[in-house]
Amino acid sequence: MISIDLDPMTGLPRGATRTTPFTLEGHPAGHSGRRLKVAMIGAGFSGIIAGIRIDQRLKNVDLDIFEKNHEVGGTWFENSYPGLSCDIPAHCYSLTFEPNYRWSHFYASGREILGYLKGVAAKYKLERFLRFGHKLSAAQWNEETKQWHLSFDLVDEQGNKHGETEKVADVVIQGMGGLSRWDWPSIEGIHDFKGTKYHSAAYPAGPEAEQGKTVAVIGSGSSSIQIVPALQPYAKRVDNFVRGQAWIATPFASTELLKRSPDASNYAFTEEEKTRFEQDPEYYHEFRLSMERELNGVHGVTLRDSELQTGAVEAFRELMQKKLAAKPHIAKAFIPNFAVGCRRLTPGPGYLEALVEPNVDFISTGIKRITETGIETVDGQHREYDTIVCATGFDTTFTPRIPIIGRNGTNVQHLWGDKYPYPSHYLSMAIGPDHPNFFVINGPNSSLGSGSLLVLFEKEVDYIVDSIDKMLRENITTMAVKQEAVDDWMEYTHEYFKGTVFSTKCRSWYKRGLEEGPVCALWPGSALHAIQVLAHPRWEDFTYEASNSNRFGWVGNGWSKEEVEGGDTAYYLDAIDQPPVPQ
Structure with missing residues (x-):
């Protein structure tokens, strides 16, 4: 056995010295007082969920939600064509923590979904964070300051540019969505039509x-x-x-609904049903449970x-x-x-x-x-x-239309457009080691072949909020996913889709509009699979830079926040996890 003689005062081998002197940070454990500027890009479902959870769970955060439009809603604000509706039952297309008991129809119209989003944003007073008329035009990482420099075009309600502005952020969350970037189809004479x-x-x-x-x-x-x-x-x-x-x-209909009507496609909820949903939470909970269970029960149809x-x-x-x-x-x-x-x-x-x-x-x-x-x-x-x-769809390549330039001049436009035949990523939420402190909601491989998409959005937000909380608690200046973690996730993703119908020959936006190619839009598994994978962050898949040369600098001066600020110094007795006694 090799014996190393350690200096009891420094904990280092005798004779070894630190490259920089270490001094205790003068704050309680995990509470340095550092604030983080967080920029959320987009005020659709992703931005609204993120705004609510960041405000709820994180302290010492200055949040801005930048939105190019002058209202919340994202794709449900921008799309208003005749007949627009969601092809997921309305009660399953609601946030888990914010049900809407008064949907008018089983399949909600786009206008009604937009109204729901506006109501949620107003209830949680997100106007404190919303910065309308800000259209992101570029993002660039500054390695010296460890911040993102964001460039915005200031646009009016018609989308016309009337100015520019610059912002800095410690953390950026991209939630611009995939169903908002459109172009006219490449048909000869498309702009010659006089009608x-x-x-x-x-x-x-x-x-x-x-x-x-x-x-x-x-x-x-x-x-x-x-x-x-x-x-x-x-x-x-x-x-x-x-x-x-x-x-x-055939239109999806839960067994519960089929008891009332053989046709769910135009089913209108009665005033009595809406009132019962509001007044009997247990009844409503069982109603939604039945639908979500059946939505999650058809994953097998996606397998060859x-x-x-x-x-x-x-x-x-x-x-x-x-x-x-x-x-x-x-x-x-x-x-x-x-298929x-x-x-x-x-x-x-x-x-x-x-x-x-x-x-x-x-x-x-x-x-x-x-x-x-x-x-x-x-x-x-x-x-x-x-x-x-x-009605020719959207740009679903995931390649951003603006430069997002990280370390070493790495631009996501090239990374996801030229370097690979697919957008590489980590769990749909992180890009790679050259883009620290940059997260994505509803990114590549983030849609679902079956199940409730909004639940996945919520879990992605939870993951990102936990990551920001770790940065705050441990005084981390940069957090970047390792390249080997990206490579392993992409290898898993491509291998999974070989056994699914999504990789068979047909032209689909799942494959960036190609008949054959890698599946870039869908999560590699079921909705429940995604929920479980995202439940516990793998912190070992990231590299970190701390503000202190000693990785334990964040533990502070030996005191807790409760002792310093006069809180409950026996709080742990109110949070006991009582084990059951085996019978």
């Missing part, structure tokens, strides 16, 4: 604006599937241009050749053929030959029914170009329109 032209992400009019008009809707994603049935009763004619295929699922997958293909094909019986050519062109869930699955209430209406045409012939008066397809036919609606 009315909308993108689904910037649709300022209601369906009544198309009264008596001829309308073209381009796309077959979830937006198009909601827009077509919304316009059909008003328009003289609606032509839906569809280049791909999609599964239209599973019994649930086979059953879903048969059931959905039968459903679609039945609803499209009046126009069988649509069923032939539209029913997929790929259920390979593309995002949507219940699409009323969509198939609208397609068989006399004033709706389904056009699967490819578009050659857009003219001043309409659309020409590759077979030479030209159709004229008053309005063209581009």
Whole structure:
């Protein structure tokens, strides 16, 4: 055995010296008095959850929530197209700690969800932290000051720039969302059209604006599937241009709801039901439990050749053929030959029914170009329109449109755009060792193939809040994930998806709009899997820099906060974890 002679005064080998002298920090354990500036980017669900939890759980934090719009809501503020609604039951699309007992319908409209978000933000008085009209234009890490320098364009309510400003932050949380960046489709002549032209992400009019008009809707994603049935009763004619295929699922309905109505798609809660939800919390809790359990019970459908997958293909094909019986050519062109869930699955209430209406045409012939008066397809036919609606989706590459430059000049635009064929990350929330103190909510591989997305957002926020708390408690100046942890997580992620339907051949935003490629949008597992993985941070996967050369400098001067400030010096007796006695 090797014996090392230690100096009892320093704890170091005899003769060894510190490179810098150590002195006790004059504060109680874990309470240096240091404050952290935290910048939250975005005021959608992510920003609202983060604002509430940071305010609740962290002291010595100066929080700013920067939002480019002039209201909260994120994607639910920016999207307002006809028929907009959530394809998750409304009571499952609510924060766990802030239920809404008074949803009007089983599937809530976008307008109602926006109202819910505004109400939550107002209840928790987030206006203290909100900085509207701030559009992030660049972020750069300063290694000397250990801070992020943030550049913002100041924009008015129409999005027009009228100035610039600079801010610094010790910690940045990105919550800008993936369903807010849109572009016009790359179709020849798209800007030559002389009629009315909308993108689904910037649709300022209601369906009544198309009264008596001829309308073209381009796309077959979830937006198009909601827009077509919304316009059909008003328009003289609606032509839906569809280049791909999609599964239209039966609307989700809990067993509890099916007892009341065979059709959940348009189910409206009665005043009596809303009142009972409010007045009987136990009843409401059981109601929501039943729905969430069933949502979490369909994860098996995402696995290749599973019994649930086979059953879903048969059931959905039968459903679609039945609803499209009046126009069988649509069923032939539209029913997929790929697995259920390979593309995002949507219940699409009323969509198939609208397609068989006399004033709706389904056009699967490819578009050659857009003219001043309409659309020409590759077979030479030209159709004229008053309005063209581009329901062609969003930029889902995850590559930021602004430079986010960390250590060594590492720009996320290049890291996630050129260096790898996929956005590399750690548990969807951290980028890599060159981007310390930078966290992401709803980042790559953060959506769900099944289950409640908002619960995942809440758990990501909990993880990030715990990380900031550690930085405050231990007086950490930088916290950065190790590259080997990023590499191991990405290896796990890619291996997992090999056994799922998401990696089969179909064009999907899950794969950044490609038919084949790495799955970049979805969590590699079920919703419950994500909750359990994020429950306990792996602090060993990070590197840290402390303000003191001694890693235990943060323990202070030997006193506790309770002794110094006059608190309860026997507080531990009120927090006893009493073990059960075995019988």
